Amino acid sequence: MSAGQPPIDSPEIRRLSPVLGPGHTFTSVTDKISSIVLTRPTSLGWVAGFAISFSLVMILTVALAWLIIKGVGIWGINIPVGWGFAIVNFVWWIGIGHAGTLISAILFLLNQKWRTSINRFAEAMTLFAVACAGIFPLIHTGRPWMAYYMFPYPSTMYLWPQFRSPLIWDVFAVSTYGTVSLLFWFVGLIPDLATLRDRALTKPKQIIYGMLAMGWRGSARHWHRYQSAYLLLAGLATPLVLSVHTVVSFDFAIAIVPGWHTTIFPPYFVAGAIYSGFAMVLTIAIPLRKAYGLEDFITMRHLENMAMVMLATGLIVAYGYFFEYFMSIYSANKFDLYLTQMRFHGPYSHFYYALILCNILTPQLLWSHKARTNIPLLFVMSLVVNLGMWLERFVIVVISLTRDFMPSAWGRYSATFWDYATFAGTIGLFVMLLFLFVRVMPAISIAEMRELVAETSEEHQ
Amino acid sequence: MEHRSHVYGVVAEFKTEHELVHAVEKTRDAGYRRIEAYTPFPVEGLSEALALKRNNVPLITLIGGLTGGLGGFFFQYWVCVIAYPLNIAGRPLNSWPAFIPVTFELTVLGAALSAVFGMLALNGLPRPHHPLFNVHRFVKHATSDRFFLCIEARDPKFHLSDSARFLHGLNASHVNEVEDD
Numbered sequence: 030m031s032a033g034q035p036p037i038d039s040p041e042i043r044r045l046s047p048v049l050g051p052g053h054t055f056t057s058v059t060d061k062i063s064s065i066v067l068t069r070p071t072s073l074g075w076v077a078g079f080a081i082s083f084s085l086v087m088i089l090t091v092a093l094a095w096l097i098i099k100g101v102g103i104w105g106i107n108i109p110v111g112w113g114f115a116i117v118n119f120v121w122w123i124g125i126g127h128a129g130t131l132i133s134a135i136l137f138l139l140n141q142k143w144r145t146s147i148n149r150f151a152e153a154m155t156l157f158a159v160a161c162a163g164i165f166p167l168i169h170t171g172r173p174w175m176a177y178y179m180f181p182y183p184s185t186m187y188l189w190p191q192f193r194s195p196l197i198w199d200v201f202a203v204s205t206y207g208t209v210s211l212l213f214w215f216v217g218l219i220p221d222l223a224t225l226r227d228r229a230l231t232k233p234k235q236i237i238y239g240m241l242a243m244g245w246r247g248s249a250r251h252w253h254r255y256q257s258a259y260l261l262l263a264g265l266a267t268p269l270v271l272s273v274h275t276v277v278s279f280d281f282a283i284a285i286v287p288g289w290h291t292t293i294f295p296p297y298f299v300a301g302a303i304y305s306g307f308a309m310v311l312t313i314a315i316p317l318r319k320a321y322g323l324e325d326f327i328t329m330r331h332l333e334n335m336a337m338v339m340l341a342t343g344l345i346v347a348y349g350y351f352f353e354y355f356m357s358i359y360s361a362n363k364f365d366l367y368l369t370q371m372r373f374h375g376p377y378s379h380f381y382y383a384l385i386l387c388n389i390l391t392p393q394l395l396w397s398h399k400a401r402t403n404i405p406l407l408f409v410m411s412l413v414v415n416l417g418m419w420l421e422r423f424v425i426v427v428i429s430l431t432r433d434f435m436p437s438a439w440g441r442y443s444a445t446f447w448d449y450a451t452f453a454g455t456i457g458l459f460v461m462l463l464f465l466f467v468r469v470m471p472a473i474s475i476a477e478m479r480e481l482v483a484e485t486s487e488e489h490q
Numbered sequence: 491m492e493h494r495s496h497v498y499g500v501v502a503e504f505k506t507e508h509e510l511v512h513a514v515e516k517t518r519d520a521g522y523r524r525i526e527a528y529t530p531f532p533v534e535g536l537s538e539a540l541a542l543k544r545n546n547v548p549l550i551t552l553i554g555g556l557t558g559g560l561g562g563f564f565f566q567y568w569v570c571v572i573a574y575p576l577n578i579a580g581r582p583l584n585s586w587p588a589f590i591p592v593t594f595e596l597t598v599l600g601a602a603l604s605a606v607f608g609m610l611a612l613n614g615l616p617r618p619h620h621p622l623f624n625v626h627r628f629v630k631h632a633t634s635d636r637f638f639l640c641i642e643a644r645d646p647k648f649h650l651s652d653s654a655r656f657l658h659g660l661n662a663s664h665v666n667e668v669e670d671d
Contacts, residue, residue: 476530
């Protein structure tokens with residue numbers, strides 16, 4: 030025990046709820062988590078949730094088909110607002126993914142035990158959010174079948190991508206992020222897939238989980254290398270996750286459009302990404318622990334910690350908003366000043382006020398311990414922050430593009446039915462993939478929970 | 491030495507990770523070298539007890555990362571300076587700061603891919619079947635709640651009944667013979 034730690038029975042320690050409910054053994058955590066996948070019957074709630082999200086996916090396929098037939102003219106974009114919903118949604122989704130990597134990589138390196146029961150589904154959330162994000166720039170190209178032009182390949186036209194463009198950086202950043210997140214998630218899953226293989230009752234399940242587990246048998250030599258690889262992946266994913274939203278912010282910051290051309294964008298985008306990501310982890314965790322009775326594994330401590338991360342990153346975001354405002358005044362740049370005015374008084378000011386309300390004012394409730402432990406309130410708050418972060422990207426993209434340098438270039442933007450349909454469709458895709466995930470993969474890392482059992486039983490001795 | 495070709499080894503089962511680590515130490519002290527432990531989660535102190543050397547995953551990762559990074563940078567250099575030079579407002583063709591984001595991403599990609607595939611290759615995975623899977627209790631418990639120690643038949647000191655008796659003496663809850671296929 031380190032010198033600075035308070036004694037065990039001090040009020041500070043007692044107030045913290047445990048990261049794992051009492052009385053769990055290796056067998057009980059294995060049974061409980063694997064039973065969700067292997068033996069529990071499919072509940073009516075699951076079928077209903079899956080059906081609703083699946084119908085949204087059907088809307089997505091219709092919206093995409095119509096887009097491919099008619100072109101991007103079915104959206105609200107035009108000159109001067111060429112980016113619109115597609116880019117707003119892209120940035121929103123990719124930001125949401127960040128919390129998963131943060132939880133699995135950065136909290137792992139920081140040796141935070143409370144990460145254990147939430148990292149698996151947070152990583153799955155990352156993958157699905159990146160999948161939803163990837164759709165948007167692809168379809169926004171207008172001719173998605175030509176998207177491979179963005180990859181450097183030896184073409185017969187001797188053409189190469191423009192490596193000085195942030196849009197090409199984005200291609201590399203997002204595809205690397207997707208690949209590394211998938212690897213990290215899969216490596217974490219291997220021991221659990223072996224558990225499922227050995228506990229599966231039917232032949233097809235044994236074969237499928239057996240192929241995915243690749244013959245994992247928990248050999249000490251394998252664990253030895255596995256742990257090195259996992260630690261290295263965590264170390265690699267940490268700078269990667271910070272780089273991805275930085276590169277996304279370059280899409281804006283490298284341009285000279287007022288309101289975009291600022292150096293504060295990279296850190297403030299990364300903080301915003303973690304903010305919205307933790308909000309989404311809470312949005313998923315709260316119903317998940319309720320539906321599958323996982324309150325012993327995802328305890329109050331987890332929810333409270335996530336609420337505190339949300340509060341902290343929310344304050345960084347608020348600092349970013351303040352400095353955007355301050356710098357526009359301090360710089361005395363006419364165009365920046367005018368843009369700030371437009372945020373407060375322009376045609377889209379209600380979006381800006383709603384953004385301040387959602388992202389800065391509401392989360393201040395989280396200072397109170399009572400609010401952090403009030404589960405329904407926390408759930409609502411996570412939705413509010415998700416909405417707020419979406420509004421932030423809307424404000425950044427649309428207000429700047431409708432009011433750039435010359436009044437002759439000013440315009441208005443409003444989304445069409447197809448914009449909303451595509452967005453709702455990706456939400457459906459995200460939710461549907463999550464529903465499938467909790468039924469076919471262990472939503473909590475079983476191997477890491479066993480480790481936690483071993484560690485906590487040692488602490489009691 | 492009694493050495494039957496259809497025997498892979500003997501495997502002992504332990505209830506806790508402490509018993510296993512203790513048993514591994516005793517087995518090594520008894521002179522057995524071809525032994526392997528199987529656990530449902532990485533057990534602290536087990537690598538030391540088995541005297542495992544540092545592994546090569548970090549080295550492979552380093553090589554993969556360097557390949558990705560250097561390859562990525564010089565590929566961009568080749569594209570922008572040699573293959574497809576574009577004069578953009580008189581800026582230098584080798585505008586290296588603009589190449590850094592892609593170089594960084596490819597470094598991470600190369601390192602991550604080689605960490606994962608290097609780990610799998612060194613571990614000899616995928617390998618869908620293994621002789622230990624012939625032991626019913628191993629399949630049932632090795633990936634959930636029990637700790638196993640196997641003395642392999644290729645160990646020079648291996649003797650089926652003696653080694654099994656030795657493992658029994660280490661407080662194992664079960665000892666099984668492992669058939670080779």
